[in-house]
Amino acid sequence: MRQERTVQASIFDVFATHEIGHELKAMSQWLDEHRDLLGLVARDLVRFGVKATGRQGLPAEAVLRCALLKQYRQLSYQELAFHLEDSASFRAFARLPWSWNPQKSVLQKTISAIRPETWEQINRALLLSAQQAKREDGAVVRLDSTVTSALMHEPSDSSLLWDAVRVMVRLLKQADALVGDAGPSWRDHCRAAKKRARRIQFTRGRPNRVQLYRELITIARATLAYLRRASERLAAATNPFIKLWQRQVCHYRPLIERILTQSERRVLAGEPVPAGEKLVSLFESHADIIVKGSRDAEYGHKLNLTTGRSGMILDLVIEAGNPADSDRLLPMLERHIAFYGHAPRQAAADGGFASRDNLATAKAWGVRDMAFHKKAGLRIEDMVQSNWVYRKLRNFRAGIEAGISCLKRAYGLARCTWRGLDHFKAYVWSSVVAYNLVLFSRLKPS
Numbered sequence: 001m002r003q004e005r006t007v008q009a010s011i012f013d014v015f016a017t018h019e020i021g022h023e024l025k026a027m028s029q030w031l032d033e034h035r036d037l038l039g040l041v042a043r044d045l046v047r048f049g050v051k052a053t054g055r056q057g058l059p060a061e062a063v064l065r066c067a068l069l070k071q072y073r074q075l076s077y078q079e080l081a082f083h084l085e086d087s088a089s090f091r092a093f094a095r096l097p098w099s100w101n102p103q104k105s106v107l108q109k110t111i112s113a114i115r116p117e118t119w120e121q122i123n124r125a126l127l128l129s130a131q132q133a134k135r136e137d138g139a140v141v142r143l144d145s146t147v148t149s150a151l152m153h154e155p156s157d158s159s160l161l162w163d164a165v166r167v168m169v170r171l172l173k174q175a176d177a178l179v180g181d182a183g184p185s186w187r188d189h190c191r192a193a194k195k196r197a198r199r200i201q202f203t204r205g206r207p208n209r210v211q212l213y214r215e216l217i218t219i220a221r222a223t224l225a226y227l228r229r230a231s232e233r234l235a236a237a238t239n240p241f242i243k244l245w246q247r248q249v250c251h252y253r254p255l256i257e258r259i260l261t262q263s264e265r266r267v268l269a270g271e272p273v274p275a276g277e278k279l280v281s282l283f284e285s286h287a288d289i290i291v292k293g294s295r296d297a298e299y300g301h302k303l304n305l306t307t308g309r310s311g312m313i314l315d316l317v318i319e320a321g322n323p324a325d326s327d328r329l330l331p332m333l334e335r336h337i338a339f340y341g342h343a344p345r346q347a348a349a350d351g352g353f354a355s356r357d358n359l360a361t362a363k364a365w366g367v368r369d370m371a372f373h374k375k376a377g378l379r380i381e382d383m384v385q386s387n388w389v390y391r392k393l394r395n396f397r398a399g400i401e402a403g404i405s406c407l408k409r410a411y412g413l414a415r416c417t418w419r420g421l422d423h424f425k426a427y428v429w430s431s432v433v434a435y436n437l438v439l440f441s442r443l444k445p446s
Helices: 019-033 035-045 060-073 077-086 088-094 104-111 116-132 157-182 190-202 206-233 240-268 329-340 356-364 387-410 421-443
Strands: 140-149 288-290 298-308 313-318 346-349 369-372
Touching: 019 035, 019 060, 019 088, 019 116, 019 421, 035 060, 035 116, 060 077, 060 088, 060 104, 060 421, 077 088, 077 104, 116 313, 116 329, 116 421, 140 329, 140 387, 157 190, 157 206, 157 240, 190 206, 206 240, 298 329, 298 387, 298 421, 313 329, 313 421, 329 356, 346 387, 356 369, 369 387, 387 421
Parallel strands: 140 346, 346 369
Antiparallel strands: 140 298, 288 298, 298 313
């Protein structure tokens, strides 16, 4: 049975006098003042259908604090396990039960179980504290967008086809291990597929590459046929391991068929495939193709952020696809109004958010000054009260770039290192919560 918190703390839990120790102590005090949040984490850690008996797991309080430590110091799970055992300040912050030294596998399993909705609620509680402490009232805001990359390699048709073949061969080998000699016969085409994928990479001239692609697609389709026959033959099996194998096959088969279809359309038929229909990763199938302006394409998800005068992240939306910034201004303002109960008095946004309709609607909702970095055909007197106000808000908007840069460099928001869409969202929100908690501890007077 898992506890929510460590009831009896050690008298030896002390923080270092270093600057990091002071920050950890201030963060720990805020968490102690909001122990009601531990119930949210505890519910995420309860696995469905598991009885509340047996050995006690890592307390929910320790899991939450370890997750914040990981994002705050940008540690791997192995590094986090070492520092929890080695550092007195880390152990004091994590509130680990006496003599407990969790391994990296335990930390990964428990930290990744915290849902993104839980992180968002923790962030809202943090913003309420900032509002009560008069550190952030949401009256002046700035908006911008950025991209967080998914955990994947640079996509190409040949690399996707090679990924598909090696995954199918791995599944076929697993099937052989489960049923032995009773499994259907098949051939391992991994070596041939890898050879052609490598040749495509270094071959010049479209006609030469097309012929290699034909051979690679033929190999992938043959391997897919082997996998389909194996799945059909094992369909009536009741072995739980075979059912788990079938679940993996059901997950990968439609993705592999999409890869084959888009490769045939793009390479063989010379047909352009819209970005919304492309699959860029067999393992991170949720990843979108994001192109901002004339910059290189990125593969992950677009984030829209709202920050205030304090620099804290007031709101965050992880978008699906690559919507235009101008389509996302009003929804972001609506979310701000729903949380704070009123529209911001002043708002500043990048030029991509600008449009006459957005300006008129923002004014109608109560935004007194709505400044866009690029005028986009709008007059300054229509946006704000004076040129002085416009310059102030334009300069204020530039500050969000520093916040985004800090999130990416120091809190891991440049690239998500967790797999799957739900874990992607949890990773992004945990980075934001760690960033806001550190910033709040620095703003709070000692």
